[in-house]
Amino acid sequence: MEEKESIQLVIESEQDAINLIELALNGEFKDKDVSFDFQGWPSLDINIKGERYHSTLPVGVMKGLVEYQGVLNRAYAIVSENESAKSMSDSERKDLEVVFQVSQGSSEIVGAIAEQFGTLAEQAMLTMSGDELVITILGLGLIFGLSKVALAKFKINGELKAEKQRLDYAENIVEKNVTLSKVNSDLSKALVTVVKGAYDA
Numbered sequence: 001m002e003e004k005e006s007i008q009l010v011i012e013s014e015q016d017a018i019n020l021i022e023l024a025l026n027g028e029f030k031d032k033d034v035s036f037d038f039q040g041w042p043s044l045d046i047n048i049k050g051e052r053y054h055s056t057l058p059v060g061v062m063k064g065l066v067e068y069q070g071v072l073n074r075a076y077a078i079v080s081e082n083e084s085a086k087s088m089s090d091s092e093r094k095d096l097e098v099v100f101q102v103s104q105g106s107s108e109i110v111g112a113i114a115e116q117f118g119t120l121a122e123q124a125m126l127t128m129s130g131d132e133l134v135i136t137i138l139g140l141g142l143i144f145g146l147s148k149v150a151l152a153k154f155k156i157n158g159e160l161k162a163e164k165q166r167l168d169y170a171e172n173i174v175e176k177n178v179t180l181s182k183v184n185s186d187l188s189k190a191l192v193t194v195v196k197g198a199y200d201a
Contacts, residue, residue, distance in 0.1 A: 004033040009134070012039040014145060014166075017138040021173060024134035034133050036121040042145030044068065044098070044111035046194060057102060057109070060197020065109070067190035069098055072116060075140055075183045079124035095119045117141055135173065139180045142170045143187055 007029070011017055023029065057065075073085040076096055082088075096119060098111045121137045128136060174180040 004031055004129075006033040006035070008035045008037055010037045010039060011041055011138065011141070013041050014142065017041070017141050017145075018169065021135055021138050021142075024131040024138075027131055029130045029134050032130055034130060035125065036118065036137060038114035038117050038121075038141075040112070040114055042113055042117060042141040044100075044109070044113060044144065046109045058197055061109075061194050062197070064190050064192075064194030064197055065100055065111075067193055068111075068187070069096075071183060071186045071190050072096055072098065072113070072120075072144065074186060075144075075179075076120055076123060078179050078182055079120060079127065079136065081127050092119075113144060117144075135177055136179050139170075139173045139177055140183060143174065143180065143184050 009020055011020065070085070073088060073093065073096055076092065077085040077088060096116050098113055098116060100109050100111045102109055117137070117140070120140065121133075124133055124137055171184075174184045
C-alpha cells in the first residue's frame with residue numbers, strides 16, 4: 001500500500017483559508033495526509049460602540065458569547081462523530097474554552113480561537129482526510145471567524161458590501177458540506193443573540 005504524502009497547511013489569515021479551500025474543491029489534497037498550523041486565525045472580533053459599552057458587556061451580549069462557545073463545542077462533537085457535546089470530557093471542554101478579551105474604552109470583544117481550532121482539526125483528522133478535511137476545518141474557521149462585526153455597521157447598508165461578499169462565499173461553501181450546515185445554523189443564532197443584547201449600539 002502506497003504511503004500518503006504528508007503536508008502541513010499554515011493558515012495566518014482568512015484569505016489563506018479561502019485559497020486552500022479553493023484548492024481542496026479542485027482535489028488538490030486527495031489522498032494526502034493533511035495537518036494544520038493555525039497562526040493567529042481564526043479569531044472572533046466584535047466591536048460594539050455606544051455610551052454604555054465602555055469596557056463593559058450587558059448580560060444579553062454575554063449570553064450570545066456563551067452560546068458561541070456552545071456552538072464550538074458542538075462542532076467538535078460533530079467532527080468526532082458524536083451525537084452531542086454532552087459526551088465531551090472535561091479536558092476536551094477545557095481545550096476548547098475561549099477566553100474573550102474586552103478592550104478598554106469601548107467594547108471590542110476579541111476571542112482568539114486559533115489554538116482551539118488546532119484541537120478541532122486534530123480530532124477531525126481521526127475521521128476525515130484530504131479534501132474533505134481541509135474544506136470542513138477551514139470552512140468552520142470561516143464561519144466562526146466571519147464574525148468580525150462592528151454592530152453599528154449592520155445598520156448602514158452602504159458599508160455592508162465587503163462583509164456581504166465574505167458571507168456569500170462562506171454560505172456557498174456551507175451549502176456543499178453537511179457538517180458546516182449543521183454548525184452554521186447554530187452559530188447564526190448565537191450571533192443574533194449578541195446583536196439583540198447590544199440593541200442600542
